[in-house]
Amino acid sequence: MKILMVAIPNHHFFQWVNQLEHAGYEVHWFDITDGAGFSDKIKWVKQSNGWKLKWNFPFRSRLKHYFPTFYKFVQNYNERKVTAVFEKMLHEIQPDIVHSFEMQLAVWPILSVMEKNTIPWIYSSWGSDVFNYSYLGMKIEEVRNCLKRVNYLITDCQRDFSILNELGYAHTYLGVYPGNGGVTIDSNYNLEIEKRNKIIIKGYDDGVGKALEVCKALTQLPIAQLQKFDLVIFSADKNVEDFVNSSDYFQKLEVRILARTSYFPNDKLLQIMGESSIYIGNSISDGMPNSLIEAMGMGAFPIQSNPGNVTAEIIKDGINGFLIQNPLNLTEISTLISKAIHDEQLRKEARTINVNFVKNNCDRHILKDKIVSLYKNIK
Known part of the structure; x- marks a missing residue:
């Protein structure tokens, strides 16, 4: 054929x-x-x-x-x-x-x-x-x-x-x-919640992707909430990179930016997801994001926008992740991030649900x- x-x-x-x-x-x-x-x-x-x-x-x-x-x-x-x-x-x-x-x-x-x-x-x-x-x-x-x-x-x-x-x-x-x-999930890099020390953010900001709103929302949080985490912004557009690099707030944090224009191996990205407590993706329009599925499979707690209720097909809000209903609302986004940081038990339970879901449906x-x-x- x-x-x-x-x-x-x-x-x-x-x-x-x-x-x-x-x-x-x-x-x-x-x-x-x-x-x-x-x-x-x-x-x-x-x-x-x-x-x-x-x-x-x-x-x-x-x-x-x-x-x-x-x-x-x-x-x-x-x-x-x-x-x-x-x-x-x-x-x-x-x-x-x-x-x-x-x-x-x-x-x-x-x-x-x-x-x-x-x-x-x-x-x-x-x-x-x-x-x-x-x-x-x-x-x-x-x-x-x-x-x-x-x-x-x-x-x-x-x-x-x-x-x-x-x-x-x-x-x-x-x-x-x-x-x-x-997706291919390597359980060797899928760390227990207690060992995770990163927050990973999808960096698209191209009119549809709204990573800049996520970065701005982070600055509304007390700096102490984030200082125990390393921040990783992957596939970052130039305006996101410029905002972070010029911000006094982010200068006080450990931030790694992976530019959208530069190649980064997918297996290495999955490894970072397996070390991340929280994954954040934000857009005003999308299908089912592959990076969301990958992050869930690697046990990161997902905070994801929900255009047309697409993400609600795999995330039950407040159970195995949080849904961002308004991707332009900085207060909503910062509140969800803060809740996820403080509720370790929720992140543990979500990890079990999400890893099993991806294994059974997306492997x-x-x-x-x-x-x-x-x-x-x-x-």
Whole structure:
């Protein structure tokens, strides 16, 4: 069986695809952005990149920087159209299945090509692409047109399945799966609550992610509450890094910032989660965050925003975590952090609940057979 994957170069996509290694499939990847070149993270996959430019002429980057208007004019003639390249790939590969990850980036751009054929087409929803499609630049008519052609649907939460049903999706639903195909939990790094000395924060602040509000909320707490913890802010955007580095409050604390632009191994991040008492993620729009599932699996007490009630699918507020109902309310966020710090018994009980939940529902090794079989059942 030949499977053609259509996606941006993304860690979660690579993790999903690697579930299919040694499964006997011939897997191809069309890098729809043509932005990263060959990836050795999925080196066993047949990869199509380097397709966009007809001619990668000398001093192209310099021309783009100093003469952007002229560069744009040149590129109108120098860049191949994604539809033309993708259609050529379909004819060459003759895939049995096409699988697109994320609607705006990997379904909509190739819809006109897929409407010309009857190849089974799987769509995996990611992040905000369903919950907040208008923010991402799609119109409701465009979404509905995509759903008419897509044959199979995978979501990372029940919320998005309900939304897509309301928007007219009427084909086969393959179920809820973590966007990365599951997590690997190393119990050797999953420390008892008494041995944990970190608070870990997801650092996205890009309009949707609201890590800056978390940092500001922390400054409302007495400094003594936080001085027994090391703070780790991972995938931090520049404005978050600048705020923390310029704050007198954070200068009194041990803070480690892992920039969003820098690569940090996922296994090392999981180790930090296993040393963390509390995990905090805050956004105004998201799917089911993979980092939340990872943190819960590593025993960190989750404090997470709840856009569209998505997080409430796996967190019972006040039992195995706290839900942030208003991601812009600094007082609410600081109050929840303070409660979590002071209630060690709650964190102990939540650790047991969350580790078992992730082990039973999101474990990579358990999900592998299901994901491999998923493609076998496509007709």
